[in-house]
Amino acid sequence: MDTAPLAGIRVIDLSQYLPGPYATRILCDLGAEVIKIEPPAGDPLRKMFSANGDLDSSVYRMLNRGKSIARLDLKDPGFMDAFRAIVAEADVFLESFRPGVVARLGLGHDHCSSLNPRLIYCSLSGYGQDGPLRLAGGHDINYCAAAGVFSFSAMHAPPFPLMADHGGAMSAVNAILAALLGRTRHGRGAVLDISLYETMLSYQYPATAESGDGNSELLTVTGGAACYNFYRTADQGVITLGALEPVFWRNFCEAMAQPDWTGRQFEAMPQEALIDEVRGAIGSMTLEEVVARLEGVDCCFEPVPDAAEIHAHRQTVSRCMFTPDRVGYPGRIDGHQPFTDRPTRDLPVGVLPRWTN
Numbered sequence: 001m002d003t004a005p006l007a008g009i010r011v012i013d014l015s016q017y018l019p020g021p022y023a024t025r026i027l028c029d030l031g032a033e034v035i036k037i038e039p040p041a042g043d044p045l046r047k048m049f050s051a052n053g054d055l056d057s058s059v060y061r062m063l064n065r066g067k068s069i070a071r072l073d074l075k076d077p078g079f080m081d082a083f084r085a086i087v088a089e090a091d092v093f094l095e096s097f098r099p100g101v102v103a104r105l106g107l108g109h110d111h112c113s114s115l116n117p118r119l120i121y122c123s124l125s126g127y128g129q130d131g132p133l134r135l136a137g138g139h140d141i142n143y144c145a146a147a148g149v150f151s152f153s154a155m156h157a158p159p160f161p162l163m164a165d166h167g168g169a170m171s172a173v174n175a176i177l178a179a180l181l182g183r184t185r186h187g188r189g190a191v192l193d194i195s196l197y198e199t200m201l202s203y204q205y206p207a208t209a210e211s212g213d214g215n216s217e218l219l220t221v222t223g224g225a226a227c228y229n230f231y232r233t234a235d236q237g238v239i240t241l242g243a244l245e246p247v248f249w250r251n252f253c254e255a256m257a258q259p260d261w262t263g264r265q266f267e268a269m270p271q272e273a274l275i276d277e278v279r280g281a282i283g284s285m286t287l288e289e290v291v292a293r294l295e296g297v298d299c300c301f302e303p304v305p306d307a308a309e310i311h312a313h314r315q316t317v318s319r320c321m322f323t324p325d326r327v328g329y330p331g332r333i334d335g336h337q338p339f340t341d342r343p344t345r346d347l348p349v350g351v352l353p354r355w356t357n
Contacts, residue, residue: 004031009180010089010355011035013067014107015096016043018162019196020124021063022169024094027176033342033356034067035086040349042071061344068345068353074105082352083107088115089355092176094122098137099129109191119189120179124172128195140164140196147200167203168196224270226261226278227252230304237287241278242300252299256281 002008006027013024013036021036021043028034036043045063046056072079087093093112095102102108102123109121126143127133133146143164144150172194179190223229227243243249246265253261258281264274282290287303294301305313347353 002031006030006032009033009091011092011094012037012087012090013094014102015094015124017045017048017096018059018063018165019169019172020094020096021045022166023122023124023172023176024067025063025065026169026173027092028066028342032092035353035355036064036067036069037074037083038069038071040071040073065344066342068347068356070347070352071349072352073350074107079350079352080106084115086352086355087112087119090116090119091180092120092122094124094172094176096124099123099125099134113189113191117189118183118187120176120183120192121189122172122176122192122194124168124194124196126195127197129193133197138197143168143197144200146197148204149200164196164200168194168199171199225265226271226274227265229275229278231279231282233285233287233290234283235286237290238304239282239287239290239294240302240304242302244300248299251297252294252301255294255297255299 009027009032011024011027011032011034013020013034015021015024015036016038024032024034024036043060043064045060048057048059072083074080074083087107093107095107103111109123112119112121123129125134126138127136127146140162147164149163172192175192175194179192183189227241227249229241231239231241233239241252243252249265250262253259256278258277261274261277264271267274285293291303310316345353
């Protein structure tokens, strides 16, 4: 018996690039069977980050591991009867096109729900299914900007990892899981409208809850406080300090042999003078020296690692988050990583798979 949480759940993934495939990848990790439908040329993400143009990128492979992948021209009427048959037996249908596109293909939620009233139909888009920007093109950087992500912190480059793409995907997963639970109670499917922009906007509540233009208290966590900031070392390493609570700040000051800083934690924002002093002290030491000074001190300190160091990080290694040909999922179920052993099936163009369970 398959004891994975979503064993027996069937998911159709009609999405491309990152948000939709990431959402269905999580559902797959939790045990769902996923059939991903791509155009005949394949998902553009196959080659977007590929170091070798002849091979699918590692990003694409990680996002789509364990799925059955079909490449079909859904404008060809010859495929539609077979495709509607798998829709009729599916539990979840996720699409990420601009509003109206799948409806013109005859796969809108009204039609799909008529085939399968228990279907959870999820549309994952940039700005949502209605409103003045519903048809506007965009990518992660645009949705973050519109939601105010860059309005309260010093952003000098696009954020990475892609915040709206991953956050929107997680919003879709949450909504799908809730809809599946609801279906067990009332027997009906659901129509879900998930917006990447609105996901990021929901994260902005600290800035918008009290006033429409943000407030000075935000400077504590957006670069205005010495106790919560980035600092560069003499050898161009970078450390993060998150000593928001007085006990952590005091421990940091003592470790740095700077007792005079202790009483200045709550100076008026922005704390440019204090930040400069901390910057000077950290900047006079190498990264190795800073780590030796602060490691083991309870002060909410962490160096910024490079890619190789991420893999070798003692917490990553101890939790077995990177294993050959598998991608770590940030969670545990009964002490185990929620992997399925289902292999990826990348089918020839024009071949539509059937459900296997």
